[in-house]
Amino acid sequence: xxxxxxxxxxxxxxxxxxxxxxxxxxxxxxxxxxxxxxxxxxxxxxxxxxxxxxxxxxxxxxxxxxxxxxxxxxxxxxxxxxxxxxxxxxxxxxxxxxxxxxxxxxxxxxxxxxxxxxxxxxxxxxxxxxxxxxxxxxxxxxxxxxxxxxxxxxxxxxxxxxxxxxxxxxxxxxxxxxxxxxxxxxxxxxxxxxxxxxxxxxxxxxxxxxxxxxxxxxxxxxxxxxxxxxxxxxxxxxxxxxxxxxxxxxxxxxxxxxxxxxxxxxxxxxxxxxxxxxxxxxxxxxxxxxxxxxxxxxxxxxxxxxxxxxxxxxxxxxxxxxxxxxxxxxxxxxxxxxxxxxxxxxxxxxxxxxxxxxxxxxxxxxxxxxxxxxxxxxxxxxxxxxxxxxxxxxxxxxxxxxxxxxxxxxxxxxxxxxxxxxxxxxxxxxxxxxxxxxxxxxxxxxxxxxxxxxxxxxxxxxxxxxxxxxxxxxxxxxxxxxxxxxxxxxxxxxxxxxxxxxxxxxxxxxxxxxxxxxxxxxxxxxxxxxxxxxxxxxxxxxxxxxxxxxxxxxxxxxxxxxxxxxxxxxxxxxxxxxxxxxxxxxxxxxxxxxxxxxx
Amino acid sequence: xxxxxxxxxxxxxxxxxxxxxxxxxxxxxxxxxxxxxxxxxxxxxxxxxxxxxxxxxxxxxxxxxxxxxxxxxxxxxxxxxxxxxxxxxxxxxxxxxxxxxxxxxxxxxxxxxxxxxxxxxxxxxxxxxxxxxxxxxxxxxxxxxxxxxxxxxxxxxxxxxxxxxxxxxxxxxxxxxxxxxxxxxx
Numbered sequence: 187x188x189x190x191x192x193x194x195x196x197x198x199x200x201x202x203x204x205x206x207x208x209x210x211x212x213x214x215x216x217x218x219x220x221x222x223x224x225x226x227x228x229x230x231x232x233x234x235x236x237x238x239x240x241x242x243x244x245x246x247x248x249x250x251x252x253x254x255x256x257x258x259x260x261x262x263x264x265x266x267x268x269x270x271x272x273x274x275x276x277x278x279x280x281x282x283x284x285x286x287x288x289x290x291x292x293x294x295x296x297x298x299x300x301x302x303x304x305x306x307x308x309x310x311x312x313x314x315x316x317x318x319x320x321x322x323x324x325x326x327x328x329x330x331x332x333x334x335x336x337x338x339x340x341x342x343x344x345x346x347x348x349x350x351x352x353x354x355x356x357x358x359x360x361x362x363x364x365x366x367x368x369x370x371x372x373x374x375x376x377x378x379x380x381x382x383x384x385x386x387x388x389x390x391x392x393x394x395x396x397x398x399x400x401x402x403x404x405x406x407x408x409x410x411x412x413x414x415x416x417x418x419x420x421x422x423x424x425x426x427x428x429x430x431x432x433x434x435x436x437x438x439x440x441x442x443x444x445x446x447x448x449x450x451x452x453x454x455x456x457x458x459x460x461x462x463x464x465x466x467x468x469x470x471x472x473x474x475x476x477x478x479x480x481x482x483x484x485x486x487x488x489x490x491x492x493x494x495x496x497x498x499x500x501x502x503x504x505x506x507x508x509x510x511x512x513x514x515x516x517x518x519x520x521x522x523x524x525x526x527x528x529x530x531x532x533x534x535x536x537x538x539x540x541x542x543x544x545x546x547x548x549x550x551x552x553x554x555x556x557x558x559x560x561x562x563x564x565x566x567x568x569x570x571x572x573x574x575x576x577x578x579x580x581x582x583x584x585x586x587x588x589x590x591x592x593x594x595x596x597x598x599x600x601x602x603x604x605x606x607x608x609x610x611x612x613x614x615x616x617x618x619x620x621x622x623x624x625x626x627x628x629x630x631x632x633x634x635x636x637x638x639x640x641x642x643x644x645x646x647x648x649x650x651x652x653x654x655x656x657x658x659x660x661x662x663x664x665x666x667x668x669x670x671x672x673x674x675x676x677x678x679x680x681x682x683x684x685x686x687x688x689x690x691x692x693x694x695x696x697x698x699x700x701x702x703x704x705x706x707x708x709x710x711x712x713x714x715x716x717x718x719x720x721x722x723x724x725x726x727x728x729x730x731x732x733x734x735x736x737x738x739x740x741x742x743x744x745x746x747x748x749x750x751x752x753x754x755x756x757x758x759x760x761x762x763x764x765x766x767x768x769x770x771x772x773x774x775x776x777x778x779x780x781x782x783x784x785x
Numbered sequence: 786x787x788x789x790x791x792x793x794x795x796x797x798x799x800x801x802x803x804x805x806x807x808x809x810x811x812x813x814x815x816x817x818x819x820x821x822x823x824x825x826x827x828x829x830x831x832x833x834x835x836x837x838x839x840x841x842x843x844x845x846x847x848x849x850x851x852x853x854x855x856x857x858x859x860x861x862x863x864x865x866x867x868x869x870x871x872x873x874x875x876x877x878x879x880x881x882x883x884x885x886x887x888x889x890x891x892x893x894x895x896x897x898x899x900x901x902x903x904x905x906x907x908x909x910x911x912x913x914x915x916x917x918x919x920x921x922x923x924x925x926x927x928x929x930x931x932x933x934x935x936x937x938x939x940x941x942x943x944x945x946x947x948x949x950x951x952x953x954x955x956x957x958x959x960x961x962x963x964x965x966x967x968x969x970x971x
Binding site: 249 | 935936939940943945946948949950951952953954955957958959961962963
């Protein structure tokens, strides 16, 4: 060992007293314009879908609640918090961000002695680079999810106008997989669905080609999946994260696809089997979505369930209100058949109050549920509307389903009053009947609302127009004109406003703008109400009511301890809301039966 | 000379795939063309010695997992003409091996070492090909292979800072918006 080897460690000490060799950045240069530095997040744009967390290959992102940002429909209220100890600045999170809210500033120099300072929520925890103009923004061509839906095949207007054949084709496997691939599985839609279906999970089942799993997920929350796959109001699609990028996922059509792919036997095989009989008996009045959903749940829980239906076939408004070209009857039959398979006894042609009394139901059962629906059409009460050729849409739709002719024949020329989906349904049904009988369509639809505020679904309005229905907006019905005992048409005024300054329904009209719409029949399609006459005077008097509807608690129980009510008659018209209500009420009845206090 | 003329001339000698003009507009000075693995050496020697492509800009790979293939891209540059020509060679992903070109361009040895480490593509005879390149002590499948699960690796190898907690959006929304509702009626 040389003397130098011994001394050199000590000579190094002299460096302690020298100026450092390194120099401060003399230029104070900013990074390149598109440098990937610390994140920026526009938290007002962000919807907390967590797709950034999902794609991060380093597990650097947590979704965290933020004070002042509420959870609401379409926004989880969570925001991404980034751990820069793990971030590798790859920007996949920026490229996948569904709302464009996440980006990266070009600032990357930051010194802090506390390692936890490098874990923060961009846009919430204020940073100097929050407003930096430069940095990495997703280039237009970087899109990791598809913006456009798998197109849906439909029968062309000319071909469908004289037929009640189903218009929509449905997706085949390749189309469904393409559409399912666009879903980022964020689950924001689940809160919006009234019955909270396992949407991301069943879409994943489509991606994986696992239809057994898919259909068992559907049946966990919705025994009307075949029907909802076709006619659901699909509110879920209004909060889908992909709507920020382009078209929302076609959730309804994907549900339908699962139902189209599986056989009835396959569905019955995956259903949860009923538990042992409890010896409790439940009567359900009305075989519509609410009643049958409750029946399905209660039967699986071992209760003996009997459903009494006044008409000759089950399905309620899905059968008697929705036209066949939107919902073929065999789809209803299939859903009902599966509900029957868990032990639900459905008795048709059994009208309560006529065939059996409500008192008898009460005497023979531990609980009674009313799911009556909204089967009476509301009247306009305008002059002339008492004429026999002024009909209610729901009545005519019921005739169409039954295949019975309209008294006096299909009108050659007809005027429909109303701008909702039921108005579209009857207008399009009459258009088909006219085309079949006379080879031409003469249907005029007059709506109170203007085009911008139409109540009917946009596709209904579009398709009705394609089929030759003339749609007139902002027209207020004034009088059904009757000459020599026959209806000749409808007189309308232009609507100036539907609501008054307090927001109450009080249409005001421009009387100078009057029109006459010729027609030998006028159809009222302005809303429905419940026929609750089966209750009888004494019960009607005894029960508590609220604004014409039976008053119920959150579980659907009326003021009588043995009586529940569910569906459209308490919630207003909507299939999937009725299904959700059916579940809710079944849970309430089940709890009451278990406690043995139903009576 | 245009790239198209060069391509036509070279295609008469070697079984080249179709010409892909990457940089449209201007003078089309970046093109790609596929060539069978067995013809790569002859093709690059010809391009280097007869066509002025004196420089290997880079050698890289793409993992076409679904097709079971690796794509090697040899990017050559003609300094005089300022042209870039990329030769693409498809090789099988199983026991992926390619002839070394370190004797044509010595710099290729470095690229080949990197490809061996990151993709697991072997170049027998290439200098120091067996030595670790940048991944010291690597004991997993090569990380640029697409079946390498980066997230799983990151979670196994790197500890999390204490105090981290995440929330699933769907579950969080249920707790906030409809905590008492059981959709299944169970």
